Amino acid sequence: MHTDQQRLPDPQLDQAQRAAVTELLRVAPVLGELAGRFAAAGHSLALVGGPVRDALLGRPGDDLDFTTDARPEQVLKLVQGWAEAVWDVGIAFGTVGAQKAGAKLEITTFRSEAYDRESRKPSVAYGDSIEDDLFRRDFTVNAMAVRLTADPERFEFIDPYGGLSDLDAGLLRTPGTPEMSFSDDPLRMMRAARFAAQLGFDVAPQVRQAMTEMAERLTIVSAERVQAELSKLLTAANPRAGLTLLVDTGLAEIVVPELPKLRLEIDEHHRHKDVYEHTLTVLEQAIALETDGPDLILRLAALLHDIGKPKTRRFEPGGGVSFHHHEVVGAHMTASRLRKLKYSKEIIDDTSQLVELHLRFHGYGEAEWTDSAVRRYVRDAGPLLERLHKLTRSDCTTRNRRRALMLEHAYDDLERRIAELREQEELDAIRPDLDGNEIMEILGIRPGPEVGAAYKFLLELRMDRGPVDHETAVTELRSWWAERDAERKQA
DSSP, X not given: OOOOEEESSOTTSOHHHHHHXXXXXXXXXHHXXXXXXXXXXXXXXXXXXXXXXXXXXXXXOSEEEEEESSOHHHHHHHHTTTSSXXXXXXXXXXXXXXXXXXXXXXXXXXXXXXXXXXOSSEEEEEOSOHHHHHHTSSSGGGSOEEEOOSSGGGOEXXXXXXXXXXXXXXXXXXXXXXXXXXXXXXXXXXXXXXXHHHHXXXXXXXXXXXXXXXXXXXXXXXXXXXXXXXHHHHTSSOHHHHHHHHHHHTTHHHHOTTXXXXXXXXXXXXXXXXXXXXXXXHHHHHHHTOSSSOOHHHHHHHHHTTTTHHHHXXXXXXXXXXXXXHHHHHHHHHHHHXXXXXXXXXXXXXXXXXXXXXXXXXXXXTSOOOHHHHHHHHHHHGXXXXXXXXXXXXXXXXXXXXXXXXXXHHHHXXXXXXXXXXXXXXXXXOOXXXXXXXXXXXXTOOSSHHHHXXXXXXXXXXXXXXXXXHHHHHHHHHHHHHHHHXXXXXX
């Protein structure tokens, strides 16, 4: 096994990289103190993986990963009484967590892990050397470490597998063969796509080939772990790169099979827009409209908004193509897929509702909406209105500049109308002008379905006419009730 240990600072590290690593190491006294505690107990300690990689990229953070020859029970004893908080939820996998001076620390015993072909959970075996521990890491850029001592001047940079040169080249390789790495933990194939999205790295040809040949292996990984990687990919800087890799390697067929199905066949007689490329463009345009950082629900909705199209595609006479009600079908498919990925009920409900509503705006520019229609649009969107604005605007990917401007102006006008109505009434919380107790008192009825029917009538009245005074509401309710009573007697 090739090893190449370098003491910091090293000529291989350029000035900016040395400065970045030095800055990271200034998280000492945390690092120095922790290393001193381990050394005093006769154990080694190294900063490892993502924190080292990110420091070399000039993006140090507060989440620090360590590896050690100490066993988990020994690690617990070493951090208890020193750290401000300690947790052992990962101790079965050799990991102890701690909080100190604003930094989150995860300390893991040297290990190797592999998936049993019949199991969804990795089995853990502890190791005795940092080189062996680094060999089991997912990619070379994450297989670099800084061996710590109580004296920061004696910190050692460890790079057994050429991670620094791969980092410089922006390349994802595995320390051993990719087949061995992905067999040990198939989720690493998704992690490659996530790093492509997060860091803009290319995937080495042999890694891409292994991902393609071993894609089916991902089926043994739990849905929760797959979901976590997909969410990280989608909230990265460039999700398109990661999603494209998932589709090209066949991994998307397992994670979100609806996505590759959007590559609808285009023949010489039935020409229509490539829905897959359209979807990725909508996702990018939605990201450009975000104002408070990555919005997972908006990005999921953009990714899935057209997944109902393959099921609803119809070739029309004359060469046209239609996708009638694809938003309704797509909403059901979205909820089903997100449930399989074990997303929360809130994310499932919000994302599927956005998918169902994303076409509601179309037609606004051709036919003037009544105030009632605008109120219904706001009511149906509820707290998702701002996301719906962004999704609807992003859904315009036409190259016809005139049509694009027309749609943009039409939506500007709709937002203006919503703002004007909001000034006149509380649009976000539209309620009937009479509540349930008043309905029962006026009609002389007890709680039951009839109260709900009356409430629904008054809500429709509110939508159609806006706020009305109390007397008018009472008159309309009694009139509706009399007509309903007459219909019942005739029946």
